[in-house]
Amino acid sequence: MHEHNRLIDYNWDGFLDFLRELITFPSVRADALPEKPFGEGVDACYRYMLERAKADGFEVFDADGWGGHAQWRGLQFDENGTPTAASETLGIPVHLDVVPEGDGWSHPPYAAEMQDGRIYGRGASDNKGAVAAVYYALLALKESGFVPSKNIRLIFGLDEETGWSGMKKYFEKAPAPDFGFVPDAEFPAIHGEKGIMDFQIAKKLTSSREKGLVLTNLTGGNASNMVPDAATAILTNEKSSGFESVKATLTEYRMKTGYNIRGRGIGKAFKIEATGVSAHGSRPENGKNAISILMALLGEIGIANESVREFIDFYNDYVGFENDGKALGIQFSDEPSGPLTLNCGLVEMDKEAAILTFNVRHPVTMKEDVVYEALLPLIHKLDVGLVKLDYKAPIYVPASDPFIQTLMRVYRNITKDEESKPIVIGGGTYARAIPNAVAFGPMFPNEPDCMHQADEYVDLNHIRKAMHIYADAIYELTGGKENA
Numbered sequence: 001m002h003e004h005n006r007l008i009d010y011n012w013d014g015f016l017d018f019l020r021e022l023i024t025f026p027s028v029r030a031d032a033l034p035e036k037p038f039g040e041g042v043d044a045c046y047r048y049m050l051e052r053a054k055a056d057g058f059e060v061f062d063a064d065g066w067g068g069h070a071q072w073r074g075l076q077f078d079e080n081g082t083p084t085a086a087s088e089t090l091g092i093p094v095h096l097d098v099v100p101e102g103d104g105w106s107h108p109p110y111a112a113e114m115q116d117g118r119i120y121g122r123g124a125s126d127n128k129g130a131v132a133a134v135y136y137a138l139l140a141l142k143e144s145g146f147v148p149s150k151n152i153r154l155i156f157g158l159d160e161e162t163g164w165s166g167m168k169k170y171f172e173k174a175p176a177p178d179f180g181f182v183p184d185a186e187f188p189a190i191h192g193e194k195g196i197m198d199f200q201i202a203k204k205l206t207s208s209r210e211k212g213l214v215l216t217n218l219t220g221g222n223a224s225n226m227v228p229d230a231a232t233a234i235l236t237n238e239k240s241s242g243f244e245s246v247k248a249t250l251t252e253y254r255m256k257t258g259y260n261i262r263g264r265g266i267g268k269a270f271k272i273e274a275t276g277v278s279a280h281g282s283r284p285e286n287g288k289n290a291i292s293i294l295m296a297l298l299g300e301i302g303i304a305n306e307s308v309r310e311f312i313d314f315y316n317d318y319v320g321f322e323n324d325g326k327a328l329g330i331q332f333s334d335e336p337s338g339p340l341t342l343n344c345g346l347v348e349m350d351k352e353a354a355i356l357t358f359n360v361r362h363p364v365t366m367k368e369d370v371v372y373e374a375l376l377p378l379i380h381k382l383d384v385g386l387v388k389l390d391y392k393a394p395i396y397v398p399a400s401d402p403f404i405q406t407l408m409r410v411y412r413n414i415t416k417d418e419e420s421k422p423i424v425i426g427g428g429t430y431a432r433a434i435p436n437a438v439a440f441g442p443m444f445p446n447e448p449d450c451m452h453q454a455d456e457y458v459d460l461n462h463i464r465k466a467m468h469i470y471a472d473a474i475y476e477l478t479g480g481k482e483n484a
Contacts, residue, residue: 004471007140012464016119019132019458020112021048023121027097029162035065037166038097038158045096046158049131053154056139067170069155072138074148074478089151090477091177091437093167093430094131094184095160098123100222102229102278104454118457126280126451127160129458130183130442130466137471148478153177157430160184161223163390167433178436181407181477182429183470185439188417189407192396192424193431193439194282194337194361197368198224198389201379202355203314205307211238212304213246216269218349220291222278224359224389226345226452227287229278231294235270238304243270249300259293272297280452281359282426284323284343287453291347292321311354314382319344325360330374334363336396337424340371357389361426364394392428397438407440410473414465420445440473442466 008015022045030039043065053070054060062068074086099122101109107120114120119129134154141148155177158166213235220231237243243265250263250272260275274294279287295315303309318327325331325342333339346357362371368391379386397404399422412418431437442463443449450456 002472002475003144004137004140004146004475005468007143008136008464008467008471011136011140015132015136015467016114016460018052018136019119019124019129020114022096022128022132023112023119023124024110025096026110027123028100029097029159037065042097042158046156049096049156053135057142058154061174063170063173066166067156067158069153069174071154072142072148072152074150074152076149086149086151088179089153089175089177090474091153091155091180091434092134093155093157093180093182093433093437094134095127095157095430096131097158097161098126098128099161099226099452102222102226102454103275104229104278107455109456117460119460120455120457122456124458125443125456127184129463133442133463133467134183134470137467137474140471141474146475148474150478152474152478155430157433160430161225164433167430171433176434179403180431180434180437181440181473182431182437183439183441183466184429185425185427185441186423186443187415187441187445187466187469188411188420189404189422190425190429190431190439191399191401191404191422192336192364193394193428194340194364194424194426195366195368195394196390196392196428197360197362197371198357198391199360200355200357200385200387200389202353202385202387203307203311204353204385205305205311205349205351208305208307210304210306213237213302214305215298215303215308215349218347218354220274220294221344221346221357223281224345224357225281225343227276227279227281227284227343228290228345229276229287229454231274231276231290231347233272233294233298235272235301236268237270246270246301250297253297253300257293257296261293261297278453280427280449281343281345282341282361282428283449284341286449289321289344291315291344292319296320308354311349314384315344315356318378319356328375329378330360330371332363332366332371332374334365336365337363337394339363341426361428362394364396364424366394368393392432395432395438396424403436404438406476407438407473410476411469414469414472415444417445441469
């Protein structure tokens with residue numbers, strides 16, 4: 001065991017305090033403020049991180065609030081022992097922003113409560129647990145006397161969940177590292193990430209002379225890359241019959257399906273609220289889509305507008321509860337990465353239009369054009385609009401690559417897990433933002449995935465083990481010496 005491994009355990013209480021402090025920042029992207037491109041909460045967390053890194057002896061850099069880094073300069077030694085500045089840089093991008101809290105928490109999302117070997121809070125798993133683990137791994141290496149032969153740069157991203165504009169701005173002012181790993185996924189090592197597409201399908205709505213139930217408003221979801229845990233519809237009735245038929249249909253639907261859906265009168269309107277289970281958009285099968293729950297019910301109610309009924313029917317016929325895009329005609333798969341996944345993360349409807357926002361993760365051997373080309377026949381047939389929003393191309397590194405093999409060796413040395421193999425994921429990490437990078441932890445095989453969910457948490461035994469893995473990986477990848 002290296003000295004840095006002993007120091008990780010010795011500094012455990014400091015790690016816990018640091019992680020809990022990070023979680024207390026509600027670092028959800030908000031409206032831009034002067035010198036705070038992502039709002040007050042994100043900036044406060046970021047400034048705390050920079051101040052802490054500077055106090056601990058790292059060089060810090062700030063790209064005008066768009067992102068920054070903490071850097072540890074490496075040294076190279078010639079045959080005479082004369083040191084020179086390191087010429088290569090290991091980059092470790094992390095992110096300090098989090099997705100919105102959503103509903104259904106039993107632990108306050110920013111209280112960082114510790115219970116039964118876990119710390120609960122929004123961002124505990126994604127990505128603040130890993131931020132703290134890598135940071136304290138670096139502190140242990142520094143305290144041990146380790147002298148890296150490469151620069152080590154911990155890069156702070158601030159809008160990883162909402163578009164990556166900050167990382168683009170950061171790299172306009174800071175040089176890219178030569179290689180790196182991203183602690184924002186799973187162990188043992190991620191050698192591929194699926195392509196990520198965000199797009200909207202929109203339908204223009206027309207006025208109607210029909211009398212009866214009118215769907216005046218429809219909303220649901222928090223972000224495209226989250227399985228929506230809530231969706232709401234507002235109905236009015238232009239007839240005098242009220243909402244008795246809606247109540248009866250809702251009661252029957254709830255008893256038949258077991259879904260969490262409720263209705264109540266609000267003034268002269270009737271409000272229907274569906275509750276689902278949030279999950280990360282890359283694993284929609286782990287959640288329960290509240291939009292799908294609500295739309296299935298609306299399909300059983302006679303809405304008095306043909307264009308609105310067409311929109312509801314479109315959703316139920318071509319999206320529904322599917323996670324693979326089969327009905328939309330985009331059920332693709334490949335050998336390295338498995339099937340495409342589909343998540344409808346947002347719905348919004350007013351008098352003018354109804355808009356669905358989708359998040360798709362496609363196999364690594366494909367391109368986005370293939371998915372769009374497969375969608376177009378249905379789009380044209382149903383006379384709906386398609387709006388392309390964002391795209392992140394897949395990455396893929398063969399499992400036999402020496403870099404992957406080094407990460408696997410470090411993982412196996414700590415865990416003694418000889419069975420797990422390098423994997424491809426649907427998640428999108430900052431590995432796409434820097435050259436020669438892959439994702440690496442911190443979740444372990446078969447560990448429950450609570451990212452983007454209510455009562456998100458980090459398992460303290462697991463994150464301690466991850467900290468040891470990260471310290472050893474940095475030690476191996478930067479080829480330094482301890483107690484030099």
